[in-house]
Amino acid sequence: MKTNLIGKLTMFALASLLFVSCSNEDNVLSEDSQSVNVLAARGAADFNPVLTRLYGSTYRLSTQRAVNDAGVIYKVTEVTLAGATRPKGYIVETPDQDLYYEYDATRGTATEFAKTSITPLGIYDLTKDPNYNPVTFNPYTPPRVGVSRFWGWEWTGQVGSNLYQGKPCYRKMTRTYYAFWIGFSTVEDNDPDLHVPADCNSTAIVDEHPNGD
Structure with missing residues (x-):
């Protein structure tokens, strides 16, 4: 009886230790992910x-920050050239890949x-x-309320202007590629499940398969 009791107490102590250990790890990850001044991982x-x-040798990696967009953490590192007062570009670490964006404010x-x-x-x-x-561009802050994505693709909820031949004719849904809360590019999606039926007589029809393929 005494042996069983000691065994149960030992198992309980080990389980408690594991729980505290995991909780501490979760806290560390949470604190690190929410930091606004983190090193690029x-x-x-x-x-x-x-x-x-x-x-050449004129650049340096300077300010490093984290952007929290709906619970997704993006780490941003500014690239600055010697003598410059504004960043030349930004390295963005996403959950899937790392990219560098050279920013030209003069040309936009x-x-x-x-x-x-x-x-x-x-x-x-x-x-x-x-x-x-x-003038007001800030890569870390949305330019207005309602801009919902810091980086990546997002459906626009709109259909493209092209009209395609079919039974019936159709238009394609569009999606936008975002970075720094700005829409970089909007394209039509080719997923056939997202075709929107349209009136064939409404405008000129685009032939997606001009050679009959």
Whole structure:
């Protein structure tokens, strides 16, 4: 009886220890993820080869912050050139990938790079988004209430202007690629389950398969 009691107490103590240990780990992760002044976890330094090819030795990695968008944490590192008063660009660490955005306030453009090449993944005209203002642009704060995404793709709830041949004719739903709360690019989605029936006589019809494919 005494042996069984000691055994049960021992198991209880071990279980309690495991619970406290896990709780402490959760708290550490939570505190780290909510910090507004954190070090880049996966390594902004991984972009050094690309940044060196773009700017030589004139750049440095400066301010590092975290952006919490609906519970998703994005870590942002500013890239600053020698003598400059504003960042040249921003490294963004997302849950899935890391990207560098070179920002040109004069032209209102952002050029996107992966960490493996100086060939841009895309060059985006930010002025197409009415929420963009080069004077007040702040990558960490939404430009207005209602802008719901810091980074990534989001459905717009709108259909594209193109009309496609079908039975019936249809239009495609659109989605927008966001970074820094600004809509970088809006495209039509090719998912057939998202086709919206439309009047074939409403406008010129786009033939998606001109060769009968």
